[in-house]
Amino acid sequence: MQEFCKILLIPLLYASAFMPWHLYAGEDPLKMGIFPRRNATATLISFKPLANYLSQQLGRQVELHTAGDFTSFWNNVAAREYDIVHYNQYHYIKSRKVGYSAILKNEEFGKTTLKGAIYVRTDSGIQSLQDLKGKTIIFGGDTKAMISYVVPTAILRRAGLKPGDYREKFSKNPPNTLLSVYFGQADAAGTGDIILKIPTVKNSVDTSQVKLLAESEPLAHILWALKDTMDPDLRNRITNALLALNNSAAGKKILKQAKMTGLHQASDSEYNAHRKYLQEVFGGNY
Secondary structure, rough: OHHHHHHHHHHHHHHHHOOOOHHHOOOOEEEEOOOOOOOOOHHHHHHHHHHHHHHHHHHOOOOEOOOOOOOHHHHHHOOOHHHHEOOOHHHHHHHHHOOOOEEEEEOOOEEEEOOOHHHEEOOOOOOOHHHEEEEEEEEEOOOOOOOHHHHHHHHHHOOOOOOOOOOEEEEOOOHHHHHHHHOOOOOOEEEEOOHHOOOOHHHOHHHHHEEEEEOOOOOOOEEEEEEEEOOOOHHHHHHHHHHHHHHHHHHHHHHOOOOOOOOEEOHHHHHHHHHHHHHHHHHOOO
16 A cells, blocks of 8 residues: 555656646746845845746746846846846946836835945044045945945045045945944945845844945835836736735735835836936946
């Protein structure tokens, strides 16, 4: 009898393991790229329920992808590897030229905006931006990090600090900038204003030992975009499915897992302020 049960059980386990592929076998998977704002492992864990939800809503497999750093992620965007992409404002503005357009923006901690910010330790003796001359400033990601590099750099320029007046360093992601300052590996962190609320930071350090030195005005949040060549009906279905997460307890749980409190419609014009920051730091037109 036990042997008979085993014979029956093996094909059942085999079938269940491959069930998702069977359900979505009719069309190619949609690739969803999530930028490595946090480390890659945490990113995949956070967004897996959202990818599963979209697969169920669309009746089509949604593959979840990220990268180990901002540069690798951007290279994938530039190569149009992703059908659905979640990224920062600089990535979005640059990706318009390779064929992506915005659909939604994040709400986090109840806000649909972010501020670029500069933090220092409270015991650093640094009281003003001018005090950062000759110091080391660490930025999150790389020079394509809108809130963690471009906006803080513009803040420094407006205060009269030029390239070479301070040393630049980069961490893999924004949370690591604050940790580096806290542990004395840099004098200041260029990052976003929500950094002290991120669990990776607030559960690791005594945030009372860090202070805000300067910040920008509120800027439209990081966003979601789709390939311009996507079928309009599929585009609408993806947009509506993501917006529907706001309207149920199960949806809000998925958003919470992805470190969001909501999703909202986004328009290209909301990112004109970001374009001005890019012009200010890099020159050229965006």
